[in-house]
Structure formats: structure tokens, C-alpha cells
Amino acid sequence: MISANQLTKKFVTKERSSAFTLRGKTREIIAVDRVSFEAEDGKITGLLGPNGAGKTTTLRMLSTLLTPDSGKAIIDGADLATQKVAIRQKLGVLGDAKGIYWRLSPRENLLYFAKLQGMNRADAERRATQLIDELGLGALADRPTQGFSQGERMKVAIARALIHDPQTVLLDEPTNGLDIMSTRSMRELIRGLRAQGKCVLFSSHIMQEVSALCDRVVIIAKGRVVFDGTPPEVLSQSGASTLEDGFVRLIGSDEGLFA
Ligand SMILES: Nc1ncnc2c1ncn2[C@@H]1O[C@H](COP(=O)(O)OP(=O)(O)OP(=O)(O)O)[C@@H](O)[C@H]1O
């Protein structure tokens, strides 16, 4: 279970006055602005928002990669501010840079990350084989991942996130770049995690993607939560007749439509 309370992250950037100078005015960007929500065990929660809304920044804070400027989060009883190692052990994370080792095969990537998570060799091998089967990676399992297609890399990264059977799973745009068949199997995998009682939080900029999967939707725009409820409530709260129209009304622009 994740409980995020008023999470805030600002970035300070330089605005160049010309292409030939490194000097410029500094500007503060509030990427995530007092974001609060809960994601329960046995439920799929979608973090939905257009490009630049703050989804990745929120997930990075929850996965301990970025320190919030203010706000708190508790994940499975562990405090984000003081129990980072405990949180890393509880979480499975698919980040936005899928970063897998290209010299290693999928199986070697999985065994390496299993070792980092402290698993013994026999459990790691059993679990790696199970995930390779579930994700249909059999034919690729022992080839270096260099040259893998986007979808193939995504599957390896997902398997890696799940290798230690984490209770809470954070997935940043897990269906990006996947074809229809792979998207369907990814959805099945996410539903399977819910059936096992896991807490799944995933981000997307596509309303249909979220409504097909989620028990709960948290919509963010410009760093702020603008809606928190069930997919049908997107319609009732926005007064729109389609989910996509509801999303557009709630975020106050049509950015999300064309992403
Ligand atoms: N390291 C950084 N330095 C400066 N600005 C940043 C940094 N990381 C994120 N931002 C800014 O914070 C805002 C939120 O970015 P974030 O990556 O969280 O959005 P997102 O919702 O994941 O978008 P997308 O759908 O495009 O992945 C953006 O305006 C982005 O430019």
C-alpha cells in the first residue's frame, strides 16, 4: 500500500538568453505540487496525466531516486524519508529509462538483479524462468539484449522489476512501444499482480489504457491532482459523455488527446 501525502518537487533550471552563453536567469519549475493519494493492495491505481504533468517525478520520489522537497509517503509501513533501503526491497520499479544491461542476456539481467535483491541462486533461477515464460521471452532469453526492439527491452525491464516478487509495483508507462498483442499480455500480467493482492501503481497519458485496467484513477496536470476516483466517476464528475472528453475537461486542455 502506498500513501502519498503532499509530495512536492521543484527543479531549478537556467533559461539561456542566447545559444552562445551559459548564463541566464534561473527559473523554478514545480514538477510535483502537493500531490496526495492512496494506492491500495489488491488494486490497480493509474496515475494519469499529459506529458510533463509530473508522473515520472512522482514515481521517482516514491522509488527513492529523488528526494521530495516536502511531503511524506509511506509504502507498506515504511517511511520514505527514513527507511529508503526497506522501501527498495519492497518495491518493483519499471522506470522511464528502462536501463537494462545490453551485454547481458535477459536471463543474466534477471539473475544479476535477483542477486542485488539478496535472492539465493536456486530461487533466482526458478523465478527468472517463470518470468521469461510468462512474458514470452523464451526465444530471446539467452541472447545479449543489445539490439533488442523497444518492446523486447520493455519486457526484460518488467521481468527485472518483478524478479524478487515485490508487494508493491511502480510502472512508468509500461505499455509504451508495445504492439497490440504485447499490450494485452502486459495488461494480463498487471491483472495477475492484482489477483495476487499486490499494489500496482502505473502511469500513463492514455485515458483508455487506464480505464481498461484501473480500479482507481489519479489524474494529475501541471503537477497537481485534479481528480481522484473510479473511471466511471471521471464521467460523473466532469459531466462528459466519453472518458476521453472527461479527461480533457479535468486537465483543462486537449494535450492528452494527441500524445
Ligand atoms: N531533472 C529535471 N530538471 C528540470 N526539470 C525537470 C526535471 N525532471 C522533470 N522536470 C520537469 O518537471 C515536469 C514534470 O516532468 P515529468 O517527467 O515528471 O512528467 P511526466 O508526467 O512523466 O511526462 P511524460 O508523459 O512526458 O513522461 C516537466 O515540466 C519537466 O520538464
Ligand SMILES: [Mg+2]
Ligand atoms: Mg514520464
